[in-house]
Amino acid sequence: MGKTRWFILATCLCLIAFSDGRELKAQHTNRHPLYNHTLATIIVQYASAVYLSDLTELLTWTCSRCNGLTEVLRIILKWKQGFEVIELVVDVEHCLQGFVGIAKDPDAIIIAFRGTQESSIQNWIEDLFWKQLDLNYPGMTDAMVHRGFYYAYHNTTLRPAIVNALERAKKNYGDTKIIVTGHSMGGAMASFCGLDLKVNLNAQDVQVMTFGQPRVGNAVFASYYSKLVPNTIRVTNGHDMVPHLPPYYYYFPKKTYHHFPREVWLYNIGLGSLVYRVEKICDGSGEDPSCSRSVSGNSISDHLVYYGVEMGSGEPGTCRIVMNPQASDHSIRDSRGNILLSRDPASPLKELSSKFDNEGKRVSVE
Ligand SMILES: *[C@@H]1O[C@H](CO)[C@@H](O)[C@H](O)[C@H]1NC(C)=O
Numbered sequence: 001m002g003k004t005r006w007f008i009l010a011t012c013l014c015l016i017a018f019s020d021g022r023e024l025k026a027q028h029t030n031r032h033p034l035y036n037h038t039l040a041t042i043i044v045q046y047a048s049a050v051y052l053s054d055l056t057e058l059l060t061w062t063c064s065r066c067n068g069l070t071e072v073l074r075i076i077l078k079w080k081q082g083f084e085v086i087e088l089v090v091d092v093e094h095c096l097q098g099f100v101g102i103a104k105d106p107d108a109i110i111i112a113f114r115g116t117q118e119s120s121i122q123n124w125i126e127d128l129f130w131k132q133l134d135l136n137y138p139g140m141t142d143a144m145v146h147r148g149f150y151y152a153y154h155n156t157t158l159r160p161a162i163v164n165a166l167e168r169a170k171k172n173y174g175d176t177k178i179i180v181t182g183h184s185m186g187g188a189m190a191s192f193c194g195l196d197l198k199v200n201l202n203a204q205d206v207q208v209m210t211f212g213q214p215r216v217g218n219a220v221f222a223s224y225y226s227k228l229v230p231n232t233i234r235v236t237n238g239h240d241m242v243p244h245l246p247p248y249y250y251y252f253p254k255k256t257y258h259h260f261p262r263e264v265w266l267y268n269i270g271l272g273s274l275v276y277r278v279e280k281i282c283d284g285s286g287e288d289p290s291c292s293r294s295v296s297g298n299s300i301s302d303h304l305v306y307y308g309v310e311m312g313s314g315e316p317g318t319c320r321i322v323m324n325p326q327a328s329d330h331s332i333r334d335s336r337g338n339i340l341l342s343r344d345p346a347s348p349l350k351e352l353s354s355k356f357d358n359e360g361k362r363v364s365v366e
């Protein structure tokens with residue numbers, strides 16, 4: 001008798017524990033108006049693709065990382081292409097890269113920034129410890145940011161190229177929603193870009209989604225930022241080191257870096273074969289102590305995979321560029337060697353692709 005009772009009790013406890021776990025997952029996946037899991041798994045692919053160095057493949061959207069969800073949608077819905085790049089910019093001087101393109105789902109202009117290409121990601125991460133808050137964000141009293149991150153977007157070929165591409169896109173598509181993304185240092189640049197679009201370019205519908213980005217400014221900056229670009233998701237993964245840097249010093253609120261919201265922390269719970277993924281939507285402070293800050297940031301491998309998608313270039317240390325000679329018809333090089341590849345959104349991609357195809361490039365456009 002006693003045994004049976006224990007058995008029932010144990011079974012009940014088990015069921016409660018199990019359903020609790022499931023509820024936890026459901027609760028964290030889709031209850032927040034700002035966070036859309038499906039959208040995140042699409043956007044992460046753009047943040048991954050922008051690392052690739054073959055400019056021809058990126059411009060024709062035929063790269064190895066360009067074939068995920070967008071390719072499936074292309075086949076099912078018979079779209080010519082799930083995504084069309086209209087501007088690809090490589091700042092050779094500073095080893096930076098970004099693109100602007102038009103996506104069908106989500107129906108938006110996507111802007112993506114590549115992360116660092118330093119010879120050693122470890123060295124780059126170690127340097128992050130020492131980054132100073134050394135620049136006053138223009139027009140925002142007491143808002144301090146890191147000069148290096150700020151200038152990587154504002155004082156390179158990237159900003160003018162992006163602004164120009166957005167103007168061209170606007171002529172063809174009107175006021176479309178803009179989604180800005182990037183991983184690591186690219187995430188830092190994406191956040192400065194999103195803010196710039198709102199503050200200086202009067203864009204209405206701007207969404208920012210970054211993956212494993214470092215802190216970029218102080219609490220005052222974070223507060224301005226979150227008012228101006230409320231539609232922002234900052235995804236962090238497990239023990240990824242980079243979102244922990246530059247460090248947050250609890251005891252020096254005036255001197256410390258401070259993340260802006262809204263963090264979504266991806267982590268595993270359970271043991272052995274019962275491990276599953278949780279996506280925790282964090283509080284509005286930017287520094288939710290129960291999210292990634294609740295663990296130590298001690299992993300580089302957690303920095304390099306988001307939603308199962310490989311981030312980084314896989315060949316660190318190279319600012320290598322691969323470009324088909326035919327692509328030079330569409331490219332401009334400035335006096336400092338920086339490259340701009342532009343495409344008129346109204347011109348058919350087919351023509352461009354067959355041109356590249358003459359050089360033996362793989363092209364998947366019908
Ligand atoms: C989430 O994003 C996907 C992909 O863009 C979209 O199809 C879906 O409607 C979105 N869901 C919500 C609830 O907005």
Ligand SMILES: *[C@@H]1O[C@H](CO)[C@@H](O)[C@H](O)[C@H]1NC(C)=O
Pocket residue numbers: 151155156
């Ligand atoms: C901005 O860029 C120009 C040209 O590359 C350079 O001469 C200048 O020093 C940069 N300014 C800062 C503050 O980095």
